[in-house]
Amino acid sequence: MRRFIAGFLAVSMLAAVGCSKNTDNKEQTTDKGKDPAPSQPAAAQVIRINIGTDPETLDPAVSTGVPESNVQLSLYEGLMRLDKDGKPVAGMAETHTVSPDGKTYTFKLRDAKWSNGDAVTANDFVYAWKRALDPMLASEYAYQLYYLEGAEAANTIPLNQLEADGKTEKKGADGKPIARPEADIKKDWEAAAAKIGVKAVDAKTLEVKLTSATPYFLSLTAFHTLYPVHQKSVEAGKADWFRKPETLVGNGPFKLVSWTPKDKVIVEKNPNYWDAKAVKLDKVEYYLIDSEATATQMFEAGQLDIIESGVNNAELPRLKKEYPDELKILPDLGLYYYRFNVTKAPMNDVKVRKALTLAIDRQLIVETITQGGQLPAMSEVPGGMPDVSGDFRANGKDFFKDNDIATAKDLLKQAGYPDGKGFPKFTIMYNTSEGHKRIAEAIQEMWKKNLGINVELENVEWQVYLSRQSELDYDISRAGWIGDYIDPMTFADMWVTKGGNNQTGWANAEYDKLIATAKNSADVAVRMKAMHDSEKLLMDEMPILPIYHYVRVRMVSKNVKNWSEPLTSGMNLREAYLQK
Numbered sequence: 001m002r003r004f005i006a007g008f009l010a011v012s013m014l015a016a017v018g019c020s021k022n023t024d025n026k027e028q029t030t031d032k033g034k035d036p037a038p039s040q041p042a043a044a045q046v047i048r049i050n051i052g053t054d055p056e057t058l059d060p061a062v063s064t065g066v067p068e069s070n071v072q073l074s075l076y077e078g079l080m081r082l083d084k085d086g087k088p089v090a091g092m093a094e095t096h097t098v099s100p101d102g103k104t105y106t107f108k109l110r111d112a113k114w115s116n117g118d119a120v121t122a123n124d125f126v127y128a129w130k131r132a133l134d135p136m137l138a139s140e141y142a143y144q145l146y147y148l149e150g151a152e153a154a155n156t157i158p159l160n161q162l163e164a165d166g167k168t169e170k171k172g173a174d175g176k177p178i179a180r181p182e183a184d185i186k187k188d189w190e191a192a193a194a195k196i197g198v199k200a201v202d203a204k205t206l207e208v209k210l211t212s213a214t215p216y217f218l219s220l221t222a223f224h225t226l227y228p229v230h231q232k233s234v235e236a237g238k239a240d241w242f243r244k245p246e247t248l249v250g251n252g253p254f255k256l257v258s259w260t261p262k263d264k265v266i267v268e269k270n271p272n273y274w275d276a277k278a279v280k281l282d283k284v285e286y287y288l289i290d291s292e293a294t295a296t297q298m299f300e301a302g303q304l305d306i307i308e309s310g311v312n313n314a315e316l317p318r319l320k321k322e323y324p325d326e327l328k329i330l331p332d333l334g335l336y337y338y339r340f341n342v343t344k345a346p347m348n349d350v351k352v353r354k355a356l357t358l359a360i361d362r363q364l365i366v367e368t369i370t371q372g373g374q375l376p377a378m379s380e381v382p383g384g385m386p387d388v389s390g391d392f393r394a395n396g397k398d399f400f401k402d403n404d405i406a407t408a409k410d411l412l413k414q415a416g417y418p419d420g421k422g423f424p425k426f427t428i429m430y431n432t433s434e435g436h437k438r439i440a441e442a443i444q445e446m447w448k449k450n451l452g453i454n455v456e457l458e459n460v461e462w463q464v465y466l467s468r469q470s471e472l473d474y475d476i477s478r479a480g481w482i483g484d485y486i487d488p489m490t491f492a493d494m495w496v497t498k499g500g501n502n503q504t505g506w507a508n509a510e511y512d513k514l515i516a517t518a519k520n521s522a523d524v525a526v527r528m529k530a531m532h533d534s535e536k537l538l539m540d541e542m543p544i545l546p547i548y549h550y551v552r553v554r555m556v557s558k559n560v561k562n563w564s565e566p567l568t569s570g571m572n573l574r575e576a577y578l579q580k
Helices: 066-075 122-133 151-155 161-165 182-193 231-236 238-243 292-300 313-322 350-358 362-370 405-414 434-451 462-470 489-495 509-520 524-541
Strands: 046-050 080-082 088-090 093-098 104-109 198-202 205-209 254-260 264-269 283-287 327-330 334-340 427-431 456-460 476-482 544-549 552-556
Touching: 046 292, 066 254, 066 264, 066 283, 088 093, 122 151, 122 198, 122 205, 122 231, 151 182, 231 238, 292 313, 292 434, 313 327, 313 434, 313 552, 350 405, 350 434, 350 544, 362 434, 362 544, 405 434, 427 434, 427 462, 434 456, 434 476, 456 462, 462 476, 489 509, 489 524, 509 524
Parallel strands: 046 283, 427 456, 427 476
Antiparallel strands: 080 088, 093 104, 104 205, 198 205, 254 264, 264 283, 327 552, 334 476, 334 544
């Protein structure tokens, strides 16, 4: 999932890649009255977990971050959900069939209810998916629905006159193209939305038509952008419907009780959940602590049961010795990197971008700062992705050398800044985290020592960080990405022109063509070649600066049982319980 990552070691992930991150291999029965483990669960079934920062939103159509996805995993459920091994299993859809050409899916919904008792219907999915595609909602993840017939066309209808007629040059006082009348946009949207390949055949049957066969589509239906939402509650609650228990009506194993900004989000067991008997917890308290030192201290004092985000990496050597059973270093599928704003000088010069990329000692960063087994990244796509045969990364290559100072200095000289002379001031922006700060300070020192240039650092809160990144209001911005499904496309399609998660200003028509080829071809060899070629093009242009591939570093109390964290998912507490 997803996604931008808030906390540092919820952003420090992928050394050895595997499937499952379940730490308790015992089978748990869901039959009432049977013992799920050698002894009965503890009486007070409340888990306290730190997720690192205040969620920006709990609206699944527009959320982008790991903190958000962790809470949403408790509140919602898609057509499919991921099991402990990351495989899609029946969620809201009890059964499904696929046409011989792989392009038409028919889902039969089970008898499930929303948290307020209303029936979950096929129309809830139609409404939710079309809502996510509505260009007026401006969902950055709308492209995860582009696999549907007509979806991309509907999501990209013109919102301003310049796009509408291709000739209007007149702009408003703010310098931006003049917006089209809302009535015109609405008319175009309604016509385009009618052609999107999703419909309710009846209350319990959902038909989905894809533009081409997509091998990972079932996994996508477990992703938050494709969750259903309760139409009446969304529309009654207006813009902030997701903040209030009375209007955030979910269909997941838990329901929202309260959300206190910068403190905690509390959810409790949803008695209307279709598989409520499998849910052992009475309540989950999501703490919003962005201080790694504080979170670690609270865990050691018994005030937290889980640190999903916020393990103090400076304390890792001690924690490994003192908490060998509680400290979990797990596989992940992600990249910690910096974004370049290629619309601003000097980052608009590829020689500058490459010089900055090469003048970093990644090995030093992972050995002395992150210390969790992260791998230096000289590519975008991490290991663990399938290829025609074998592993996509193993079949690819590193695209540059780590800490290549001589080449970096030469590139900077070619760009007109010999030994850094005359290089303009610029800033690295990062969201609040001691870990992000330590990495930024290390890179700041490396660039000064290796290239003779100075960089300033700017710490901003999560919501500000997301807003400024989307508005290209930065020079260089720290970022992290975790795969949403196990296919190289989950990294590749981020960088298409005007992609919702691109946010670098970079655009390349040839790259767009390669991604289109990979998405539309049924030939695996053609798909994978296009994605290898697209990665090479991305690394040649360097709109991003890879730093390392993640592992997930967690602290989990020995009392917490039956939790899991699939490779492409947040922490799943659906069947977890406390046992003392």
